[in-house]
Amino acid sequence: MITKISKKLAQQIVDTVKDVSGYHINFIDGSGIIFASTNHQRIGDFHEIGYRAAMTGEVIETTGEQQFQGSQKGVNIPIFHNALFVAVIGITGEPDEVRKYANLAIRITQLLIREQEMDAAIFTQKEKVNYIVRSLITGDFSNRAYLNQCLNEVKVDATENMRTVILLLNNRYNVVNISLIEQKLFRTLESIQAPLFSYTYPNEFIAVVYEKNLPQTVPILKQLAADYEHILSIGVGSNQEINQLKLSYDNSYIALKSLQVAKSNYAEFDLLDIEIILGSIDIKSREEYLKKTLSALSDEDISLLRTYYEQGMSLAKTCEILFLHKNTLQYKLDRIYRLSGYNPREFRHGVILYVALWLNVNLL
Incomplete structure (x- = not known):
């Protein structure tokens, strides 16, 4: 619930009321200071009638016949939200002309306040969801009571x-x-x-x-x-x-x-x-493994190996995809054996090279 109006919201309120009424609007706080106004020269001035309206909680009209500090003729309406005083809205002009906008000013002010409260509530809930997710994925249960409270508030069935x-x-x-x-x-x-x-x-x-x-x-x-x-x-x-x-x-x-x-x-x-x-192997171990298995091979060799294993170690299928003669492919596989020390066509060595290929792609 909003208990204090920001300058931004106050200015939004007076601008909106003026857009509808066509009259200058002042937003006066509980101490009688004009907090926001469509007449920017009056911002910061003391408004005596606005102060009286704030103290009494009653609508006060001025006709200009009496002189009050910082006040002009108009209607000054105290605004309440959830039974709490918010501010006084002063509408400058002949009371008979501007009086009809008093209720509108109240409605607009309360509507904008409720809108901001809803935005704040949504933001607060989003913060709580972020807190829950962060706690769960890191395993941080240091504030279990608050975590459970948040889970209940966002209606998660734990x-x-x-x-x-x-x-x-x-x-x-x-x-x-x-x-x-x-x-x-x-x-x-x-x-x-x-x-x-x-x-x-x-x-x-x-x-x-x-x-x-x-x-x-x-x-x-x-x-x-x-x-x-x-x-x-x-x-x-x-x-x-x-x-x-x-x-x-x-x-x-x-x-x-x-x-x-x-x-x-x-x-x-x-x-x-x-x-x-x-996927559970740490980066340093991956680097050591790759250094031992693939470091002597070129990118072309590694690409050939990947295709070879993707095709289930089938010479015929690999030749078809790479447009190679069978003898050429066998020569290249033998060359990889000489360079790396691991025979791609031998089962145990093949597993070692396959693991290396996987780690090489996923070295993040």
Whole structure:
């Protein structure tokens, strides 16, 4: 609830009332000071009749026959909101002419105050949602009582199992247009009844969805991924209780890391296998592994290996895709063996090289 009017809102009120009435309007605070006015020269002046109206809570009219400090003829109306004094609205002019705008001034003032209260409430709720999401994905339960209070206020059923969903915006997407895609995401997540949704600058959207809604959620997320194929990457985390959503969040990122190999923009953690292990390897270990396995190979060698393994180590299929003669391909594979020390056609060595290819693509 608003208990103090900002200068910006006060000026908005007087400008709006003047637009309707055509008369100069003053916004007078409880101490009689003109806080905002359509006659800017009067801002900061003491308004004696406005002060009296504030003290008595009654409408006071002046005809100009009596002299009052800082006052001109007009009507001065005390404004109350939720039974609390807000200000006095002074309408300058002949009382018989401006009196009819008194009720309108009250209505406009209360309407603008309520509008700002609603905006503030929405902002406050958004802050609480951001706090909840941040606490859950980091596992920070240091203020459990406040977290539970926020969960209750935004009507999240903490007894239900949930999953995190990360929607990652392509860094090349124009951030100026972020609000457009954000609105689309909001509408989509509302349609699947996602209880929590947060945006983290510059390009990460985080949603928490109920596990029980997953059968309806997945097709919608897949369609969203298809609609924004070159803009969004979506990773769906694992099924967890609310206190374990940090694990679900981490698993969402493992799902995202698998996308570059899969050449897709949608992945579910539950459908991964080797990627679960590989996605958990730290950066330093990856770098050491790649140095040992691929450092002697050229980009052309690495590309050939990737195609070879994508085709199930089939010489015929690889030759067809790369337009190579079988002997040429065998020569190139032998060359890779000599340079790296790992034979691409031998099972154990092939696994080592396949892992290296995966880590090389996902070295973030």
